[in-house]
Amino acid sequence: MSESIFTKIIKREIPANIVFENEEVIAFEDISPKAPVHILVVPKKHIATINDAGVEDAELLGKVILAAAEIAKSKGIAERGYRLVINCNEEGGQSVFHIHCHLIGGKKLSWNPD
Ligand code: 5GP
Numbered sequence: 001m002s003e004s005i006f007t008k009i010i011k012r013e014i015p016a017n018i019v020f021e022n023e024e025v026i027a028f029e030d031i032s033p034k035a036p037v038h039i040l041v042v043p044k045k046h047i048a049t050i051n052d053a054g055v056e057d058a059e060l061l062g063k064v065i066l067a068a069a070e071i072a073k074s075k076g077i078a079e080r081g082y083r084l085v086i087n088c089n090e091e092g093g094q095s096v097f098h099i100h101c102h103l104i105g106g107k108k109l110s111w112n113p114d
Contacts, residue, residue, distance in 0.1 A: 004098035006042050019074075024060060025067045027103075036106030037075050037082065041068045048097040050088050061099075068103045077105040 009016040009028060016028035019039055030038040043060050047053050053061060065084065072078045082105030087094040 006098040039103040041101040
């Protein structure tokens with residue numbers, strides 16, 4: 001497994017507020033939240049960007065999304081609604097090169113890609 005800041009969280013080398021974990025997926029609170037609920041759902045396998053994912057990763061990525069939905073339910077925001085976001089590369093706003101799905105909610109979200 002290659003290193004990223006998220007690999008260090010997975011290996012407990014740096015702290016994080018972990019809200020979910022199983023063999024393949026970990027989720028923790030974003031250090032700089034953009035909404036009342038802002039959780040990063042991360043496959044433990046290091047894949048740098050969504051461009052680097054292959055068909056062999058399809059099941060894993062599905063599990064990431066399903067984990068995000070379960071966490072949304074556990075946080076009590078599922079019925080009100082929330083957003084799942086995967087940023088890719090520079091123009092997509094990606095800053096950590098280890099695929100992660102942002103689970104954002106707990107308030108009415110605007111839609112402004114800028
Ligand atoms: P990206 O910009 O790559 O889509 O998202 C990276 C996210 O990781 C950002 O929202 C940023 O706040 C979060 N982040 C960066 N470093 C850390 C860290 O060390 N711990 C946690 N919990 N979140 C981090």
